[in-house]
Amino acid sequence: MSLTDLMSMAKPNLELREKFLARLSGRELVNCFQCIKCTSGCTALKLLELKPHEIVKLVNLGFVDELASSDIIWTCVTCLKCLQRCPQKASPYHVIMALRNLAVEREVKVPEGYLKAVSQILESGLAEAVQKVVTKKMETFDRESLKLPKIVSPKESFQAVFMKIMEEKQQ
Amino acid sequence: MKVAVFWGCRILTSQYAYEMSVRETFPKFKVKLVDLSEASCCGDPVKSMNDLAANYLAARVLALANKTGLDNLLVPCNRCHFVVSEAKNVMEKNEKVGQKITGLLKEEGLEYNHNVKIWHVIDFLHDFVGLDGVKKVVKKPLKGLKLATHVGCQIIRYSDLGRVDDAENPRRLDELVSALGAETVDYAEKLDCCGANLMYSHPDSAFSLAGTKISALQNLAVDGLVVSCPDCGLMFDFKQKDAATTVGAKLSLPVVYYTQLLGLALKIEQEKLGLHLNQSPVSQLLSKVSP
Numbered sequence: 001m002s003l004t005d006l007m008s009m010a011k012p013n014l015e016l017r018e019k020f021l022a023r024l025s026g027r028e029l030v031n032c033f034q035c036i037k038c039t040s041g042c043t044a045l046k047l048l049e050l051k052p053h054e055i056v057k058l059v060n061l062g063f064v065d066e067l068a069s070s071d072i073i074w075t076c077v078t079c080l081k082c083l084q085r086c087p088q089k090a091s092p093y094h095v096i097m098a099l100r101n102l103a104v105e106r107e108v109k110v111p112e113g114y115l116k117a118v119s120q121i122l123e124s125g126l127a128e129a130v131q132k133v134v135t136k137k138m139e140t141f142d143r144e145s146l147k148l149p150k151i152v153s154p155k156e157s158f159q160a161v162f163m164k165i166m167e168e169k170q171q
Numbered sequence: 172m173k174v175a176v177f178w179g180c181r182i183l184t185s186q187y188a189y190e191m192s193v194r195e196t197f198p199k200f201k202v203k204l205v206d207l208s209e210a211s212c213c214g215d216p217v218k219s220m221n222d223l224a225a226n227y228l229a230a231r232v233l234a235l236a237n238k239t240g241l242d243n244l245l246v247p248c249n250r251c252h253f254v255v256s257e258a259k260n261v262m263e264k265n266e267k268v269g270q271k272i273t274g275l276l277k278e279e280g281l282e283y284n285h286n287v288k289i290w291h292v293i294d295f296l297h298d299f300v301g302l303d304g305v306k307k308v309v310k311k312p313l314k315g316l317k318l319a320t321h322v323g324c325q326i327i328r329y330s331d332l333g334r335v336d337d338a339e340n341p342r343r344l345d346e347l348v349s350a351l352g353a354e355t356v357d358y359a360e361k362l363d364c365c366g367a368n369l370m371y372s373h374p375d376s377a378f379s380l381a382g383t384k385i386s387a388l389q390n391l392a393v394d395g396l397v398v399s400c401p402d403c404g405l406m407f408d409f410k411q412k413d414a415a416t417t418v419g420a421k422l423s424l425p426v427v428y429y430t431q432l433l434g435l436a437l438k439i440e441q442e443k444l445g446l447h448l449n450q451s452p453v454s455q456l457l458s459k460v461s462p
Contacts, residue, residue, distance in 0.1 A: 043363070043364045043366075044369075044376075047373075047376045047380070048373060074219075074372045074373075075369075075373060076368075077324075077366060077368050077369050077380070078324070078325070078368045079325075079328070079368075080253075080329050081362075083328065083329045084329045084338045097218055097219060097222065100220065101219070101221060101222055104219075104221065110219075110220070111371050111372035113216070113370065113371030113372060114216050114219055114371055114372075117212070117216035117217070121228075125211035126211065126212055127180045127212040128185070129184060130183070131184055133448050135447050135448060136450065137447070141187070143183075146445070146448075148187060148190060148191065149206060152210075154210070154211050155209060157280075158279055160278075161227075161275050161279055162224065164275075165221065165224040166217075166224050168223070
């Protein structure tokens with residue numbers, strides 16, 4: 001569903017909007033005057049039709065629920081240009097991140113890459129698994145053969161704390 | 172001097188050339204790197220899922236740095252540099268979150284210290300060592316090389332956090348390349364993103380972004396592209412073939428980390444700089460740097 005369809009079909013939820021804005025304390029979302037500097041420089045605009053100014057506007061109008069369920073929030077490249085250039089300190093980047101957090105809390109579908117990263121962190125502390133590298137001459141190298149130091153993983157007490165926070169509900 | 176170093180995930184798990192070349196070149200400036208023990212992810216992918224958990228992970232990096240007793244922390248990854256810098260800002264400005272995270276870190280016996288200074292490779296070499304300091308150790312100037320730089324997104328934005336270089340006109344990496352005797356070019360696509368963060372959700376679009384930028388660079392007839400972030404290295408060097416397939420173009424642009432280039436100018440053996448690990452055609456560039 002396109003964001004334009006959202007506007008015509010859904011009803012705004014102003015209560016949720018207030019709660020959501022509270023998460024973004026310090027970000028002057030309501031001051032957005034739709035100058036579109038964010039969208040005109042957005043890396044994800046060309047390929048994925050992300051329009052940050054629309055997202056900010058829709059939050060201001062109270063369509064938080066719809067945005068959290070939309071695929072569009074997962075198209076941001078996090079290049080941070082929108083935030084850098086926003087004259088009103090509204091920061092579409094932080095709005096998109098907060099919408100993603102909300103989607104996760106509501107157990108709306110989350111791209112698998114993120115889930116994999118979290119399970120990898122629980123396993124080894126790092127978000128990625130150690131890889132072997134095959135060179136152009138088809139030789140295989142790993143940390144050991146490259147004489148790189150062994151990775152010392154965090155102890156179990158880390159996993160316990162991390163798990164606890166991930167399970168806790170955010171305000 | 173001793174400097175703590177937090178490598179993040181990508182460098183430690185696949186971008187070995189970056190790690191090797193930093194480990195080889197920094198001692199030449201009398202810098203001894205001290206790895207953080209029991210380090211975890213900086214929190215970047217977690218930012219999309221749970222902001223508090225992400226800030227906890229990032230604050231943990233600073234707490235581990237504090238444990239080393241050193242005042243300076245080198246973070247060679249752009250994403251990690253941003254995530255840790257933003258968490259530092261949150262810990263300072265948001266008392267409630269700050270207290271909560273401080274408490275969580277205590278459960279692991281860690282203590283957060285706000286005074287740890289965060290450096291990236293670029294500002295450490297440019298501002299701390301200084302361009303003259305870099306020039307002084309050059310043994311073999313890289314004369315005749317014409318290079319483009321890609322500084323990446325997250326070490327230059329957003330300025331309120333205090334970043335490594337100017338958000339719209341970053342010059343430091345170019346100046347560092349010039350300090351080695353090579354020439355750099357300006358180009359319209361300089362601030363275009365490598366797309367790495369989309370690998371989580373839209374890999375084809377990520378390859379498309381990387382491929383489009385490499386195509387543009389090939390039209391400039393440069394000898395290569397210089398990067399200083401493991402994500403950018405992954406996209407432009409490791410995944411150059413995938414990017415070529417996605418954009419339907421023949422791509423053959425040598426891509427090197429700045430510290431690899433620096434190592435060449437310091438006459439460090441190519442293998443010690445991990446130059447055999449690059450997946451892009453670096454031999455094209457190396458043949459122009461006669462031994």
